[in-house]
Amino acid sequence: MSGDYPEGRGRVRLSAAGIEIEGVSIAGHESFYKLPGFHCLLDFGRAPEDVVSYATVCLTHGHLDHAAGLAHHASRRRLAGLESARVFAPAAAVGDLEAWISASERLERVSYGVRLVASHPGDRVLLRRDLELRVLAGRHRVPTVGYLFSEVRHKLREQFTGLSGREIADLRARGVEVTRLEEIPLLAYPGDCGAGIFDAAPELFRARVLLIECSFLRSDDVDRARLYEHLHLQDFIERADLFENEAIVLTHFSQRYSNEEILQALRGLPASLAERAMPFLPASAPRCGDRSGAEGIGD
Numbered sequence: 001m002s003g004d005y006p007e008g009r010g011r012v013r014l015s016a017a018g019i020e021i022e023g024v025s026i027a028g029h030e031s032f033y034k035l036p037g038f039h040c041l042l043d044f045g046r047a048p049e050d051v052v053s054y055a056t057v058c059l060t061h062g063h064l065d066h067a068a069g070l071a072h073h074a075s076r077r078r079l080a081g082l083e084s085a086r087v088f089a090p091a092a093a094v095g096d097l098e099a100w101i102s103a104s105e106r107l108e109r110v111s112y113g114v115r116l117v118a119s120h121p122g123d124r125v126l127l128r129r130d131l132e133l134r135v136l137a138g139r140h141r142v143p144t145v146g147y148l149f150s151e152v153r154h155k156l157r158e159q160f161t162g163l164s165g166r167e168i169a170d171l172r173a174r175g176v177e178v179t180r181l182e183e184i185p186l187l188a189y190p191g192d193c194g195a196g197i198f199d200a201a202p203e204l205f206r207a208r209v210l211l212i213e214c215s216f217l218r219s220d221d222v223d224r225a226r227l228y229e230h231l232h233l234q235d236f237i238e239r240a241d242l243f244e245n246e247a248i249v250l251t252h253f254s255q256r257y258s259n260e261e262i263l264q265a266l267r268g269l270p271a272s273l274a275e276r277a278m279p280f281l282p283a284s285a286p287r288c289g290d291r292s293g294a295e296g297i298g299d
């Protein structure tokens, strides 16, 4: 055991195509991912000390292995004197999440002031001048949305490229839109999902980093994956040619498998996928052919 985690599982910290991701992901147990570069937290199946400072949380769905940290996170931020967090969540789940927060506030006789943002696929929010969050469609047994982080660049429109800085400033002063936005999809995360996600959210194929579940691996677990709307390794193999991502971080492995079994199964990926696939596991191979880079950091 590593703390209260099953053997070989627990905290993971890795760098995928230059993007730092730290967290825990064990199907049915606990999932959260810190993205320090974006100052965002993806899901919070628990709210340990080091995620309390994250003021923006993107919650994919209400299964408690992803959402149990909601009230705890809010309570701990209040105790620490931090401003209320903003929590994006699927619109259909917001009523129940609000009721949960209200009950917790009554139990504690305090107000957290959590800002729950009812999110629909297609919603866009500028997190920083250069970073946009887009809500993606989800496909799971309960209301679910995914998220896409994109770098936003303000590019000068082609028709103005020969102009001096002074001329451009004059145009701007007259209200002319001199720039256009260019979006570079950096990281996509669909939350828990069945194979229907690939048609519902094709954006997944084009993000630099795809952080995605692969709950099931063994061929006799295909029916289980379908039944619970989770992905199976076979779903990736069937679509091997579609992934344009630089890195594919596979997460949310079922507790049924040992790390060795997971790594062994991933060796069965076609080479074009294997060279970009990184299992989200502590102290294990970040890529199928390379045993360096991922770092287990205990509990």
Ligand SMILES: [Zn+2]
Residues within 6 Å of the ligand: 027, 028, 031, 063, 065, 066, 192, 252
């Ligand atoms: Zn889950």
Ligand SMILES: [Zn+2]
Residues within 6 Å of the ligand: 061, 063, 140, 192
């Ligand atoms: Zn789930």
